[in-house]
Amino acid sequence: MFHWLEKHPFFFAVGVFVVIAFAGLIEIVPNFAQASRPVIGTKPTTLLEQAGRDVYIKNSCNACHSQLIRPFKAETDRYGHYSLSGEYAYDRPFLWGSKRTGPDLHRVGNYRTTEWHENHMRDPKSVMPSSIMPGYPWLYTNKTDINTAYATQLTNAQFFGVPYNKPIPMKDGSTAVVKMAGSVAEAHKMALEEAKEVVSRMKDQDVKDAVANGDIPEIVALIAYLNSLK
Amino acid sequence: MENRPLEYDYTVAKMFMVTTIVLGIVGMGIGVFIAFELAFPELNTVFGAGLAEYTNFSRLRPLHTDAVAFGFTLSGIFATWYYVGQRVLKVSMAESKFLMFIGKLQFWLYVIGVAAVVVSLFMGITTSKEYAEFEWPIDIAIVVVWVLWGISIFGLIGIRREKSLYISIWYYIATFLGVAMLYLFNNMEIPTMLATSPAGETGIGAWYHSISMYAGTNDALVQWWYGHNAVAFVFTVPIIAMIYYFLPKESGQAIYSYKLSLLSFWGLMFVYLWAGGHHLLYSTVPDWMQTMGSIFSVILILPSWGSAINMLLTMKGEWQQVAASPLIKFMVLASTFYMFSTLEGPIQAIKSVNAIAHFTDWIVGHVHDGTLGWVGFMIIAALYHMAPRVFKRELYSKSLMAAQFWIQTLGIVLYFTSMWIAGITQGMMWRAHDEFGNLAYSFMDTVDVLHPYYTLRGIGGLLYLIGFLMFAYNIYKTMSARPVEESELQNASPMGA
Amino acid sequence: MSINEFAAYGYFFLIVFLVVVTYSYIYHLYKNRKDSSGVDYENYSNMALKDDISDTPVKPISKREEK
Numbered sequence: 001m002f003h004w005l006e007k008h009p010f011f012f013a014v015g016v017f018v019v020i021a022f023a024g025l026i027e028i029v030p031n032f033a034q035a036s037r038p039v040i041g042t043k044p045t046t047l048l049e050q051a052g053r054d055v056y057i058k059n060s061c062n063a064c065h066s067q068l069i070r071p072f073k074a075e076t077d078r079y080g081h082y083s084l085s086g087e088y089a090y091d092r093p094f095l096w097g098s099k100r101t102g103p104d105l106h107r108v109g110n111y112r113t114t115e116w117h118e119n120h121m122r123d124p125k126s127v128m129p130s131s132i133m134p135g136y137p138w139l140y141t142n143k144t145d146i147n148t149a150y151a152t153q154l155t156n157a158q159f160f161g162v163p164y165n166k167p168i169p170m171k172d173g174s175t176a177v178v179k180m181a182g183s184v185a186e187a188h189k190m191a192l193e194e195a196k197e198v199v200s201r202m203k204d205q206d207v208k209d210a211v212a213n214g215d216i217p218e219i220v221a222l223i224a225y226l227n228s229l230k
Numbered sequence: 231m232e233n234r235p236l237e238y239d240y241t242v243a244k245m246f247m248v249t250t251i252v253l254g255i256v257g258m259g260i261g262v263f264i265a266f267e268l269a270f271p272e273l274n275t276v277f278g279a280g281l282a283e284y285t286n287f288s289r290l291r292p293l294h295t296d297a298v299a300f301g302f303t304l305s306g307i308f309a310t311w312y313y314v315g316q317r318v319l320k321v322s323m324a325e326s327k328f329l330m331f332i333g334k335l336q337f338w339l340y341v342i343g344v345a346a347v348v349v350s351l352f353m354g355i356t357t358s359k360e361y362a363e364f365e366w367p368i369d370i371a372i373v374v375v376w377v378l379w380g381i382s383i384f385g386l387i388g389i390r391r392e393k394s395l396y397i398s399i400w401y402y403i404a405t406f407l408g409v410a411m412l413y414l415f416n417n418m419e420i421p422t423m424l425a426t427s428p429a430g431e432t433g434i435g436a437w438y439h440s441i442s443m444y445a446g447t448n449d450a451l452v453q454w455w456y457g458h459n460a461v462a463f464v465f466t467v468p469i470i471a472m473i474y475y476f477l478p479k480e481s482g483q484a485i486y487s488y489k490l491s492l493l494s495f496w497g498l499m500f501v502y503l504w505a506g507g508h509h510l511l512y513s514t515v516p517d518w519m520q521t522m523g524s525i526f527s528v529i530l531i532l533p534s535w536g537s538a539i540n541m542l543l544t545m546k547g548e549w550q551q552v553a554a555s556p557l558i559k560f561m562v563l564a565s566t567f568y569m570f571s572t573l574e575g576p577i578q579a580i581k582s583v584n585a586i587a588h589f590t591d592w593i594v595g596h597v598h599d600g601t602l603g604w605v606g607f608m609i610i611a612a613l614y615h616m617a618p619r620v621f622k623r624e625l626y627s628k629s630l631m632a633a634q635f636w637i638q639t640l641g642i643v644l645y646f647t648s649m650w651i652a653g654i655t656q657g658m659m660w661r662a663h664d665e666f667g668n669l670a671y672s673f674m675d676t677v678d679v680l681h682p683y684y685t686l687r688g689i690g691g692l693l694y695l696i697g698f699l700m701f702a703y704n705i706y707k708t709m710s711a712r713p714v715e716e717s718e719l720q721n722a723s724p725m726g727a
Numbered sequence: 728m729s730i731n732e733f734a735a736y737g738y739f740f741l742i743v744f745l746v747v748v749t750y751s752y753i754y755h756l757y758k759n760r761k762d763s764s765g766v767d768y769e770n771y772s773n774m775a776l777k778d779d780i781s782d783t784p785v786k787p788i789s790k791r792e793e794k
Contacts, residue, residue, distance in 0.1 A: 003762055012400070017407050019499055022741060058354035060288040066589055074661035077669050088446025093358050096450050100589035101268065103673045130678050134267070134274035134286040148435030154425035155441055183429030236780055317778040392784040394766070396774040475775050484772035489756045492768075496752060500745045522738075721776075 039086030041171040043178050044153075044162045045228065047187055048194035048216070051149035052225025055218045056095070059136065064101035067229070080107040090162050102133055109230040114201040117223045139219040140207055146216065150187040153180050188214075195220045198227075238316045239324035240620045242333035246309035247613055247620070249341065251702045253301030254609075258698055260294040262691040269684035284352050292363045293351045298601065299361055299464060301344060306609035307405065307468040308340070308379065313616050314398055314475045315383065319390035329385045336378035343371045355438060359453050361460050362416050365438045369417045376413070380406050397491045401471030404499060408463035416456035418443035462502045465605050469568075470498075470537050472612045477541055477561045480615050481551055482721035486543035490536055497533030501526055520581070527579030534572035541565040556631040557723055560611035563639065567603025571596060586661070591680070591687075592653025599646040602694055607638070610701055617708045618723045624714050626707035628725035630700055638697035644690030652683035 005012050045053060056062070069075050071082040083106055088094055112120075116127060121139060124131040156162040157180060164180035181187035195216045199208055207217050267273045267287045274286045283289065312333060316322055323330050346368050350356070356363040364372065383406055387395070395403075419440040423433045442449050478485050485491055542565055545551065551558045574596050578587045587593060614631065618624055625631065659679065662670035711726055718724045761767050766786055773785050 012395075013403055013407060017411070019745075021411060022737075025737075057356060057358040060292055060354075060356065060358065062358055063288045063291040070585070070588075072585065072661065074663065074669065077663075078660075078673070085447045088450075091446040092444070092449065093442040094446050094449040094453065095358060098360060098589070099591075099594065101677075128674060130674060132268055132271045132677060134271055134282070134288075136286075137279065138283045145436065148422060148439050150427070151422035151425050151435035151439065152441055154427055154434070155420055155422045158425050159420050160445065181427075183427050184431050184434055186429075187427075238780055318774045320778065320780060320782070320784050322780060391788055392774060393786040393788040394771060394774070396771065398775070478772060478775050479778070482776065484769065484776060488768045488771050493753060493756060496749060500749065 037086055038089035039084050040169050042087055042089055043168055043176060044090040044156065044164060045225070046178060046194060047146065047149055047153060047181065047191045048144075048198070048221050048224040049228045050152055050225075051144045051146055051191065051216075052218075052221035052223065052228075053095075054145065054149055054152070055139065055222045056225060057093075059139075061105075062095045062097040064097075064099065064133070065103065065105045066097035066100050067104065067106040068096040069104055069106050075104070079104045080110055090156065092156065092160070105226070105229055107230055109227045112226070114198060114223050114227065115203070117226055118202050118204060118219070121219055121222070136219075139222060140204060140217050142218045144191070144216040144218050144221040146188055146191045147184060149191075149221075150181060150184060191216060191221075194224060198224050236322055237324065238313075238322050239330070240313060240316075240616075241330070242323065242337060243309050243312035243616065244620055245334075245337045246305050246312060247616065247705075249337075249344070250302055250305035250309050250609065250613065251705065253297055253305055253344065254606075254698055255695075255702060257294060257297030257302050258691070258695045260290050260297060262688065262695050264290050264294055265684070265688040265691045269681060269688050283354075289352065289354060292356060292360075293348065295361060296347060296351065296363060299460075300347070303464055303601075303605055303609065305340075306472075306605075306612065307402075307464070308336070309616070310468075310472050310475075310609075310612050311379075311383070311402055313620070314471070315386050315402070318392065318396035318398060318475065319386055320392045321386060321390050323386075326385065326389060329382060329389075332378050332382050332385065336375055336382065339371065339378065340375050343368060343375055346371065350438075355436075357417075357419065357440065357442070359416065359442070359449075360457055362413070362453070362456060364417075366417075366419055366421055366440045367438055369413075369419075372413065376406070376410055380410070396475070397485075397488070397495065398471040398475045400495055401467050401474070404495075405463050405468040405471070408459060408467065412456045412459050412463065416452050459502065461600075462498075465600060466502075466534075467498070469564075469605050469608050472608050473537075473541055473561060473565060476608075476612050476615050477544055477558075477565075480555070480557055480561070480611075480722060481545060481548055483544050483546075483548055486540050486546060490540045494533040494536030494540065497536060498530075501530050501533060524579050524581055524584075528576045531572060531576050535569060538565045538569040538572070551722075555722060555725075556628060556635050557611055557614050557725075559632075559635050560607045560614070563635075564604050564607035564611065567599055567607065567642070571600035571604060574599070586657035587653060590653035590657045591649045591683070592657065595646045595649025595653060598649065599642060602638075602642045602645065606694070606698075610698075613701075613705060615723055617705050618714060619719050621709050622713055623708055623711045624718075624724035624726050626704050626711045626726055629727060630704050631725070634697040634700040634704070637700070638694050641690045641693030641695075641697065644686055644693065646690075648683040648686035648690065652680050652687070655679060655683075 005015060067083075069079045069081070069083045076082055120127045121136045123135045123137075124133040153162075153164060157164045164178055167175035167177055170176050179190070181190050192211070192214060195211050198220050199211045202208065202220075202223075207219065210217050211220065263273070264287050267290075275282045277285045312323070323333065347364060350365065350368065351363060355365055357365060383402060387399070419442050421437070421440045422435055423437050423439070425434065426432050427434060444452050474485065474491060477483075542562065545558070545562060552562050577583055578593070578596060614625060656676045656679070659671045659676040660673075664670045714724050756768070759768075764786060770785055777783075
């Protein structure tokens with residue numbers, strides 16, 4: 001058998017491939033059905049949160065921040081309850097990160113506020129004097145890409161059955177509904193509503209003016225997303 | 231044509247040698263810059279506040295990893311393939327116009343792909359999945375480049391004169407197949423422009439944007455199955471292919487045991503794929519998968535060391551060559567670093583060690599003693615060996631090579647020692663509690679303590695980069711050095727003072 | 728059979744299969760100094776050492792053997 005393989009590169013290649021592929025199959029497939037079941041209380045992102053998530057990805061926040069709390073006392077003391085698989089059921093892509101140059105952010109919405117983020121994102125040293133995180137001042141002027149966020153929501157709903165506009169069971173027995181817009185125009189209106197809510201707690205006049213004029217700076221979307229991480 | 235003897239044709243190999251060097255400088259340059267950004271955050275705006283969006287750490291980090299992995303390393307793999315492939319199959323690219331065309335096409339498409347990657351990552355167009363940041367249009371281009379390489383491999387094998395396949399060829403084939411499968415599965419994504427709104431609008435938003443086919447934990451699982459094995463099939467398997475050719479050839483020694491090389495090949499193939507779970511220890515993937523990841527990571531030491539020891543024993547009785555030739559030095563140190571990082575990796579994959587090491591700089595250190603010491607040194611050695619044969623000239627300067635070797639070695643040592651200390655210190659501080667059971671340190675405390683190590687790491691990286699620039703200069707000057715006879719090229723490469 | 732059981736069986740049999748293959752390969756290499764066409768395994772190193780285009784291949788492809 002081995003002599004034969006040594007002489008037939010094609011079958012050799014097939015053999016290598018089968019070995020590799022089978023290992024992958026056994027390792028990955030069985031977990032799929034289970035892990036994708038959301039825990040009760042997990043909601044998909046709203047439009048502005050989705051846009052903020054895109055901003056998070058665009059700036060590779062995940063290069064330095066994890067979103068995965070491991071089940072150790074030190075981690076739960078620091079960041080809150082350890083992460084559950086079902087909490088990520090709607091995360092496409094996942095944003096666990098692989099390096100904590102900065103702290104974990106999986107439940108950052110529980111202990112940081114809009115005001116804090118507003119100061120911190122412009123100049124991290126203003127709230128954390130020895131921080132090594134760079135400032136992100138361009139987020140205050142760049143405009144949020146609402147269209148792509150809306151398209152992402154639509155894709156999630158149409159291809160992966162993410163329950164937008166459907167009742168979602170919550171922990172206290174009630175149900176919640178995350179609304180998704182019916183058209184691009186409506187999407188912009190909805191995003192602006194959400195943005196006004198966030199901006200009402202912000203101080204930067206330029207950002208406030210922009211939202212009043214119907215534009216949403218990226219920082220507003222990002223803060224909406226960070227606040228949703230609980 | 232009639233009276234000219236057949237020769238190997240290194241046109242495509244030369245082209246990829248150029249991209250190896252250029253992208254190496256780019257990738258390592260960015261790496262050094264972002265290393266210093268961590269030590270001195272003011273550097274994030276050193277090119278002005280207006281450009282800060284494009285020069286800050288988070289934008290550049292994927293650019294660094296992709297430039298060294300898919301720029302420098304992949305170019306090196308292609309360059310050596312178009313050199314080694316012909317030689318051990320004893321067939322020239324000049325014999326087939328078709329394969330020559332495919333090779334050149336592959337090169338130019340590759341260059342276009344690299345350009346697209348650079349532009350898109352600077353703009354922040356990324357899927358966020360590590361080493362798979364590219365959006366779907368670039369993914370498609372990459373698949374095409376890969377298929378072309380496959381045609382080239384199997385095409386060359388198809389017209390070979392040597393019936394058996396040398397061990398290096400096996401490794402190149404495994405690289406081709408492994409990466410193809412991994413890349414395809416991890417990059418399954420749906421372009422968001424395919425969605426239709428209830429009002430009937432289509433093609434909404436950025437046309438290049440897509441979302442992953444997998445969600446949350448599954449996405450993580452596929453990503454690290456990919457991430458781990460991309461390390462296997464880009465940073466390990468093809469580099470072994472190189473050392474199995476270049477070390478015996480340069481030293482004139484037969485491989486210590488060809489049988490052992492066959493055995494460790496299969497061992498590596500069987501075991502490597504299972505070890506991916508160690509990236510997700512204590513995460514939300516099932517326990518049995520995590521444990522399996524740990525166990526297989528430890529077993530992985532055996533085939534890895536099989537190859538490495540085989541290489542070191544190839545030099546048995548010929549150790550004076552290590553002292554005499556800087557080229558052999560590069561390769562011997564490369565296999566030493568290979569042993570070293572394949573021992574370090576399994577240690578980090580043990581659950582209790584991983585609890586401290588994960589998310590810290592120790593992992594960064596581990597990656598870099600593998601890439602700088604093993605991958606970088608091996609590709610540098612391969613190109614040094616190829617240069618005299620490709621250009622038919624002696625290497626410009628032996629003493630420059632020796633200086634480069636020592637500067638880069640010092641750089642690597644500074645790099646991994648500082649990252650070890652940084653990683654373990656931070657990992658221990660994160661979990662430290664005081665006598666009342668409260669956390670002993672704030673997160674900020676654990677960052678402040680890292681400053682000296684980040685500075686040292688930056689210096690280590692800078693030394694490596696300086697060495698790489700010396701390498702580029704040496705190769706450049708080789709093109710106009712003393713021409714050499716065919717007979718000088720049998721084994722040890724001819725070197726100038 | 729649930730998908731988890733399937734994975735467990737698949738995993739088990741794959742491991743058994745790989746162990747058998749690997750050990751039989753070790754035995755095969757140990758027992759045979761030469762491969763089926765009578766070339767000593769260690770001679771294959773010459774594919775790298777004598778790789779000029781004018782060198783004689785270790786095992787030329789033109790002469791198709793009986794097997």
